[in-house]
Amino acid sequence: MIIRPATVVDLSRLIVLFQQEITYQRQINPFFNFSPQFDWRDFVEAKLKKLNERVLVAEGDDTLLGYIDVRAVASSESRPPKKTMTRFFRREAPPSLVRACAVGWIEDCYVQTQFQRQGIGRALVKEGLTWLQARGVGRIELAVSAANGNGRAFWEKQGFSAFRLLMSKETE
DSSP states (O other): OEEEEOOGGGHHHHHHHHHHHHHHHHHHOTTOOOOTTOOHHHHHHHHHHOTTEEEEEEEETTEEEEEEEEEEEOOGGGSOOOEEEOSSOEEEOOOOSSOOOEEEEEEEEEEOGGGTTSSHHHHHHHHHHHHHHHTTEEEEEEOOOTTOHHHHHHHHHTTOOOOOOOOOOOOO
């Protein structure tokens, strides 16, 4: 098995993996329901073009076994200061209370069912973290569905822990 950056050559096989991951997520939470106009090809192609995002694939015997999608987000220190308009003058926004650092985000990590529990996910995470750390990331975040017990257990084994609880409610 090798782990490498995904390319446009992988596009059709990568789209299948993204669709499998969403199908899995939809079984856990019906929130993952795309509009009929959603275009998988455009979605995945856009990801492959972004400089601050990397899709890595695990490949074995000419088969894509899984992928991880990671993104580096610039720190607030590297962004220009925000200006706020008051009635008579402009002023700089106050500094953040949180230590400024580049943040990494793990968008998705998925391994095909038949290849799970073979260390592929762990290897993808390791390579994803290496890519993020090379970009100066000081903290890495991800979101996992509260109903996804297997996913939460996997991420805890990778050293992640809950620090914020995101709650939602469907409107009526």
